[in-house]
Amino acid sequence: DDVDVFIKIKDPDGDETAWFKIDDSKTVGLDQPTIFEHPWTPSKVGWYEFFAWVDMEDxxxxxPKTSDGGEDGTNNQFGYDGSYKGILVYEKLPDLQVTSISVSPLNDNGQAMVGVSSSITATIANLGVRDMTSSEGSMLEVTFELRxxxxxxxxxxxxDQSLVVDGxxxxxxxxxxxxxxxxxIQVKVDYRAGNQNGLIVEANEGNNDMFKNIYAASAMDAYVSDLDVPDNGNDGLAGKEYPITFVLGMSNLPDEGTYRLNFTVSVDGTF
Structure with missing residues (x-):
């Protein structure tokens, strides 16, 4: 009965507290462990070391007993043999990541199309442990590069948007x-040339980019439009000369190469 547990804590600067008692005195049984608790709020970022001592006041x-008949109390300390419980405390920060990159439109084979007005969309997420501040949101930039x-x-x-956690x-x-x-294609979030960590302080500065590989296939399309046979004052009479007009063209042409479009004009009817 009336078992007491004491602990001491070493902070990231190496400063230690004195031994202090935690929780109430408790009865410790044989079959089940007894839990002693202590609320703790870290005040610094870095590694903390924790030591514990049960029945410190003997x-x-x-x-068992020692060889001289005394008590063996060496195993009453967690840390007497140099061991301790270490906890790394991180600063509570956002963590910006590029979670997906998509290209639109695509052909039936899932390929981008040469010469077609397209778009690249990147999804940016805050996967950290706190919301971004308005100041951080004003510095949020996304960079798109072709590699x-x-x-x-x-x-x-x-x-210019502050993302909440998981936003x-x-x-x-x-x-x-x-x-x-x-x-x-490479997309980077919070990237600034000459500044490896960008402008926004994050929990992880090494996960701020993503790549996407995609093939762009030819989407050239030859077309004819605006076909017309104006009467030109012939009153629809046979034996007269009638001009045939139309627009011939090609769309979605790649920049490279020279292209020649061949065409045929035929007249079907009863003669």
């Missing part, structure tokens, strides 16, 4: 794929 008669077949910057968008925002930019090729 009021409980214990077994293959050429390396170039596509856009940097200032989102997301979609950021979209336009793009037109210019050649039949495999493309590699």
């Amino acid at each position: 009021t409980i008669l214990e077994w 293959y077949p050429v390396i170039k910057s596509l856009a940097t968008i200032n989102v 997301t925002v979609n950021v979209t930019i336009p793009i037109t794929f210019t050649e039949n090729a495999q493309y590699r």
